[in-house]
Amino acid sequence: MNGMEVVVYLMLLTGCLAASKLHQVIDNGHSFNVTVNDILIFQHTYDNPMLYVGMGRTNFLEFRGNFRIDNDINRRVGLRNYTYQNFNWTDEIDFLMDDHQLRFRITTYTDKSVGIEIINNGIEYDYLWFRVVAEASEQVYGLGEQFSHLNLREFSYTPGKDPELFSVSRSRDRIYPIWTREQGVGRDKHDQVTFFADKMSGAGGDYHTTYFPQATFISSRKYLFHYDWYNYAEFDFSHNQYHEVFIKGEFSNLAIIPRDNMVDLVKSFVADTPLGKMAPLPSWLRDGIILGVQGGTDIMLKRLKTAQDQGVAVNGLWIQDWAGIKNTTFGQRLFWNWKWNPKRYPGLDQKIKDLKAQGVKVLAYINPNLNIEGDLYKTASSQGFVVKNRTGNPYLLDFGEFLCGIVDLTNPAAFNWYKGQIKTNIIDLGLSGWMADFGEYLPVDAVVFDKTLSIEMVHNQWPVLWAKCNRQAVEESGKLGEIVFWMRAGAAHTSNYTTLMWAGDQNVDFSYGDGLPSTIIAATSMGLSGTGLTHFDIGGYTTFGSLGLRRTAELLLRSAEMAVFTPVMRTHEGNQPDFNVQAYSNQYILLQFARLVQIYRMLGNYTTSVIQTCVRDGIPAQRPLVLHYQNDPVAVNAKYQYMYGSDLLIAPVIQANVTSQKVYLPQGEWVFLWNTSTQTAGNKYITVPAPIGQPPVFYQKTSPYSATFNAISKIPLVPPPPTTNQPSTKAPGSSNSGVLTATNSVLLLLTLYTQLMYNFSI
Amino acid sequence: MNGMEVVVYLMLLTGCLAASKLHQVIDNGHSFNVTVNDILIFQHTYDNPMLYVGMGRTNFLEFRGNFRIDNDINRRVGLRNYTYQNFNWTDEIDFLMDDHQLRFRITTYTDKSVGIEIINNGIEYDYLWFRVVAEASEQVYGLGEQFSHLNLREFSYTPGKDPELFSVSRSRDRIYPIWTREQGVGRDKHDQVTFFADKMSGAGGDYHTTYFPQATFISSRKYLFHYDWYNYAEFDFSHNQYHEVFIKGEFSNLAIIPRDNMVDLVKSFVADTPLGKMAPLPSWLRDGIILGVQGGTDIMLKRLKTAQDQGVAVNGLWIQDWAGIKNTTFGQRLFWNWKWNPKRYPGLDQKIKDLKAQGVKVLAYINPNLNIEGDLYKTASSQGFVVKNRTGNPYLLDFGEFLCGIVDLTNPAAFNWYKGQIKTNIIDLGLSGWMADFGEYLPVDAVVFDKTLSIEMVHNQWPVLWAKCNRQAVEESGKLGEIVFWMRAGAAHTSNYTTLMWAGDQNVDFSYGDGLPSTIIAATSMGLSGTGLTHFDIGGYTTFGSLGLRRTAELLLRSAEMAVFTPVMRTHEGNQPDFNVQAYSNQYILLQFARLVQIYRMLGNYTTSVIQTCVRDGIPAQRPLVLHYQNDPVAVNAKYQYMYGSDLLIAPVIQANVTSQKVYLPQGEWVFLWNTSTQTAGNKYITVPAPIGQPPVFYQKTSPYSATFNAISKIPLVPPPPTTNQPSTKAPGSSNSGVLTATNSVLLLLTLYTQLMYNFSI
Structure with missing residues (x-):
């Protein structure tokens, strides 16, 4: 949303004032309370003011x-x-400082939403803080995509740690x-x-730390807080009696939206904020799995055949190295010049057609940066389409033995040119989707074309500009609903543009901070912030x-077994493919994949309905338990279980060496997916077997999809491999023989470094 | 210094006003400058005030x-x-806030010192900040004992790190x-x-982090800043144009003392502050080395004989386990009940006499905490001599499978009782010294007898009370100058009471943060803060x-070779003796020690003069180069070389595998200690051989001790051991078979933990 769109949004809201005033200001002369739908939101006294201003400097290193x-x-x-x-319909509180005022204007727009603006009359400040009333037992959720905490006030400790120790302090x-x-x-x-x-x-x-922060949260006190702008901000949830919000720079628009329950709060993203609806995902995604492969046309086809030979329903081949590779001393890297490289992928144009006819799409990779050795960069820089540094020259980012320029997405001409590249080089080639990587790197000492906003705001807005560029390329090609692109970077309004998110770069482990468990919180917290489709x-x-x-x-x-219960299944080889077991590593694993993709396909109608609900109402596909069971004290803090749609409860296995797992079932009548004779009322814990391929999943006994679930329960497990030896965790070859992927090139340095330096004896 | 002493100090200073006013306030109505001896110290404008007040809460976890x-x-x-x-003689600036004032009173006391008080008239605040004018190129030194930075504004990076990366930011x-x-x-x-x-x-x-912080620094702008109290405070040296000092709680007395050079600044500790002089160290310390040994009478004597047999001049046996041991699941710990344990040390009383007759003293160990299983605790607690918790019961600290009470040193009766225990149990037994360990742990939720000061101030003052208790025991026994006790914890006025400091618990490695190199900065920074005798x-x-x-x-x-050039040589077996090579591990090492102690003894007269200078003028024994070469741009930042006295320049070897080393020589004529034919003028770097036993040392050609140094140069190196194999770094036996020492019991947990948990594959 640019400046003009903000105005439009406000006018829209102002244009339809409510039938009754939703907020109240109770003023006592020296103190006041502000309620919204009888919920106490702001409280001000002389000794405990609700609003603070300050001066200072923020360093972004x-x-x-x-x-x-x-x-x-x-x-x-x-x-x-x-x-x-x-x-x-409006209350105005003028906070006084010397001879100046800061006007806090509270307006009931519609009967569903209260808007807050701050109008500064002469006070000099760099920072603004305000406090929102909190209760000790309150939970808050959201802030975009989070990975560590679902309840952002969670007072907990890492499993295995002594709660008396440091790591516990809130x-x-x-x-x-x-x-x-x-x-x-x-x-x-x-x-x-x-x-x-x-x-x-x-x-x-x-x-x-996250690719996708958003100044939006939902409180268990039954209101939605949505700040609709790109300031650097901080949300301090460490206090018992208040939340403190820190905003750097000029305040924009805040909405406080009260609702009776969590589902209605989430629905209000679509209904009552400018965040809007996501587009429906292409239906072909439900036909199988997208395999992340690379290495050229022959290897791509070989991987496909290997998978198909074992019965894996493959609907896509994602080739991130489609634009070619570049040799560095760290190994092979992608060549960041986003167009088909016929040397690496000979005959790709025709293969795309052939494969599409067989129901297999081909997908690619792009990001908003261009290697200066490529022709795209040369075109962009010659036309002044790249971000500049303070000397007026192109701002070059070092991604590890190669330099890149950044396409200036604030420049309409550059934006259109890059959009044209996507249309021509990707869509016209027949590709059906791509990873739209990056978007988080815009340096704060960069100089962009459009100087309306501070560079910090542009930094935070960058992912939205990047999403918009991709979305327009798809729409203008008439391919919305056929093409899927997926992003990791995000901000408020990403949901208006991206077709799908993904959780970014997890570690290939079970760690809570950055491994498989963190992808659950990524999906559920993003869902509670208005973006409901991710993988x-x-x-x-x-x-x-x-x-x-x-x-x-x-x-x-x-x-993989968890991904069955998400909207999209897609593999990645990882940044060091040779150190990783792959989907195609051996027959046993392929058979497992074949079975899991079969189940995913059987869920197709259910998944379609889950996605439809998300598109229509903004209810996310993967939902934290609190969304449906907000009065259940266990559910409100359950961070590693989720509902997939309203009928399936998933408790993914997120630790190694698990053979059975304890699952919390909220109120209801539940059927165990893998053994439908296990049926039970909820409001309790239950322990179920959890062999590989059968993660703990329950469905609502009353679900209209019971027949589907029942059919799934009949699918047998893959028999164990002939030898009891587990497949080796390390494929042959050195770590540098594969193509190192582009995302997070810092890892390359880390790897090199540890190879050289890790000589600490144990 | 207690409250009454502060008053006396002020009266003393006020009583002898200067002949001319040292400070000036230049007021322009809306801004002012304060100079001291023409050095601009404070600068105030409306836009950049020098003084800030604030409200808030500090958590000490x-x-x-x-x-x-x-x-x-x-x-x-x-x-x-x-x-x-x-x-x-006084200027008063009343800073205004609403109807209240904070009076900033600047007074020239004597012609050598300017004092600053702050008198609050009605302003409510928890915190106070003030700014001292700084220059970009300025250096500051001190703040008590620091381990990482000598120049506290050092803009540098850890060796080997890319200065562009995070670790560099000041x-x-x-x-x-x-x-x-x-x-x-x-x-x-x-x-x-x-x-x-x-x-x-x-x-x-x-x-x-340090045992001994002190709100005192010396600036290259030629003034001494000494804040003479125990508030929690923070010194922010991260800004180019000012230093910002943060004080929690009520402000006490600040002295700004200008001098023409660094030596005079350091001298002013003794001459112009209440910090006073340290006592001379017992001369017997210069007769040899104190060996840290343990295990009972027989082992103690065996270690002595082993060392003496190889020619090591031993002047002391330090037995930390003299009070006995306690078995825990981590291994053996000291029994914290500070009196002779005849079971572990049978016949110790007689042995002390016998050994003393042979010129070997016996030394012990105490700390201010008492194991609740011991009779000393029982006596203390029954008389109400221990620190209490908020419920009025004894505050018990868990040191790892045993609980301790804390002797309440703010209670005069408890103080005297504990002092009596030291006299009776230690001094009367004939012991010649002890480690007076700990003093840093007083919890902020404790309740002490004397409630004059806030508990935070008592926490910071605790090391001084502890030093005072030990000092009075020695003095009242008439043994000052015979007995040595050494401490790690400290604060302003420690120098008035302790007989010697030590650098606390370094890692047994060469790491900059916590290994051998850090002991150099410990000594030099402490020296520039008024405490000049440490080891x-x-x-x-x-x-x-x-x-x-x-x-x-x-x-x-x-x-050991570095310790030759410090006032006292003493070994420690470490907290896991069996993992460490010991002075007595083999003949080769003992011969090395014999030679090093011989050199130390030959330096005796020189060391005596160095100590005398320290006692008289406050000039520390180990001096950073900047003290004597303040105009030398290399010397001002040289942190790992030091002057020992004024005649010896030491560049200790602080890395492994060194055979030669580059040394910086400031202005002067220098002679290489180990080869007196190497003579050179300074103001340059020189590389010299640095075999084990001959750390780079130079002496001033004009030194009156040249004959001594020349004699030392004739001492041959110890020949290498018969086999080229280095001695094993691990002695036989498990880590738990030795007595684990008392200091920093956290290590016990760490060790256990890593044994259990460190299964991360490399």
């Missing part, structure tokens, strides 16, 4: 999409005194910045992979072979 | 002496407006809290030992056998 952010706060003052004026560990960036490698300061990533390049991440890399991505972080067959299969 | 401290700052306001009044990495605590294990967030210590128990420490554990202390952190012969010998 970047290294390849990883940021260290420090606020150097020089001044922070609560605005104690105020005057109050009541209009028809203080300072429940502050969530709104800043799009790399999610980080490990994302847990007590994790060894994080430690090494931090040591090498500050790339370890933290509990709050993840089956098997994870981030491999760190020299550190022992390699993908096992168990992890691959556990993540 | 403790685990066994390790603290996580968070300031939750709710309000921070610069005081922009002021009125100014000029008196004879922002937020040059903030130094004033809070006594464990120094931490590793003390470098990029170090693996730190990572594991943090993971287990938050015990990893950081660049600023360190030869070989280090913190062993982490299961992680590969074990003491090698090389580390042991490199640290």
